[in-house]
Amino acid sequence: MKRLITIALIVLVIASVIAAFALGPGSREGLAPREGNMVGVINLEGVIAGGSGGTFLSSGTDHIVRQLHEAAQDPSIKALVIRINSPGGSAAASQEIYEEVLKVKESGKKVVVSMGDVAASGGYWVASAADKIVANPATITGSIGVIMEFQNVEGLYDKLGLKVNVIKSAEHKDIGSPTRPMTEEERAIFQGMVDDIYNQFIDVVAKGRNMDREQVKELADGRIFTGRQAKELGLVDELGNFYEALKIAAELAGIEGEPVIKEYGRKTPLDILLSGASALFESRNIILPWGIDPAGLLRAPEMK
Template sequence: MPLKRIITIILILIVAASLIAAFTIMPGGPGRKSALPQKQIGVITLEGVIMSGSSGFLSAAGTDDILRQLHDAAEDPDIAALVIRINSPGGTVAASQELYQEALRVKESGKKLVVSMGDVAASGGYMVSCAADKIVANPGTTTGSIGVIMEFQNIEGLYDKLGLKENVIKSAPHKDIGSPTRPMTEDERAILQDMINEMYGQFVDIVAKGRHMDVEEVKKLADGRVYTGTQAKKLGLVDEIGNYYDAIKIAADLAGIKGKPVIKEYGKKSTLEALLSGVKSIVNTFLDPAFGIRLPADPGTTLPTWRDFSHHSYFLDYLPDKVAQSYLYP
């Protein structure tokens, strides 16, 4: 399909979504308050690749929004328990650690914390889960993937075929570590391996603390492999097999809430956001690798260069979520 036609379709969908939202979004009256009972269960959804920044249109799960929601839930006196619904393959190490730490603060505020796993809650998604009092997974949930990976592409051969040569001026020997236009040295590999080993140790410690397991016991399970929800329960990586509503019930029981609990959803999408989310799904279909199209997450950014694409984490900024998920697992 011609690129011009695809762009036209995308623009039409965005304009249509905006027009529909303009007629459907009705603000509430001034001073309107709801007579809700004090004890409520908060729900936060973590979906997509975890990375620092905001969750914008066509982007992954930015930590800024989730951190704010976790903080608000911890400060909300009406919330007795929080359920984090996770559907994420992981993300960057630091971003996953940020969410884990903030989730711990929810527990420190005296609230019960339950994680409900969706299709996948692996790697960084599992790291965040380890902050919970209880982890609930579906039988077929993909979880685990306890480990860290760092990848670099080498396009030196491509440069040779194109007759290109890169001139590098650097202040120190390792300033261009991971350069895609030359082989990696043994010293550089050792430096990066030390980083990986340290981050791996941090991950293992988080799992050991959250699951009340011995570090050596965790290491036997932390070889990077994924597990089904059923396997994870047998291994002690999750607590219960169940769906979202089972997680809500468990949270209510932990918080001592009797009867049907009142649910408060944080970050719930407005009509416009819901429509744009639908447009995003359609756009991601058009942005399938088969079309050979790459669209920046931020419309104001420039298109990537070969050097940009050679760096592993850069893919998250330019590939649609469903493609990026297969590239980065912290």
């Protein structure tokens, strides 16, 4: 049995290595790279999270920011297309990616966002940094807003006969605790945080889309839009798919003819396998349903 498992693992590793060479980053097959005449591509997929992201279902800022930094310094590309397929996620993580997109633009490169199935909330925060936004007519976007959620399991604990003893250094150290009701003062603290991040979001969209702040606020009640509705409202520039976004990026950068594509951070099957397996063993990344992680830290404000 052990021998069969060993053989299976060896076959899996070999297959992953072969796939890595076959599917790894590089230029479009059959076309030789031309210095300064390429369009870079970065994929932002899944929930936007801080750090490494943990699994293939999320995009961690460490990986995405590293790719953006590489693109900004890469002399072989004139433009960058960011393909977004994300419902949002951590507000701070979205903000971090947004700031790095601005640095790509500061390096002299044009940035175009291509929206996939969904590019909402934190995904739209990132998109608003682009020179142009291209969405499919049926893309789900918008959801401009911020949310924090807390559950109260006090009644459940009472039924189970469980009691929690809390020893804290100051009044608000256990703020957001699921084992007691939230006080009005605590609610005001959280509302102040949400309002502050919300106003930052409004400012980002107003600046990126060249819109009046009050105009943005009228759209920023958390509602979602189709890509076609978003274009009519000024939240999207063009309707089209990924290849239309590539064409627009090439035109903005002054690239003649069909551009050569350079993809950053493409994951091999082995990368996906290892990232998923590592997440199973990293308990510090597991978020419990009531918004508190095992280390007792509050869950960050989300944009979804």
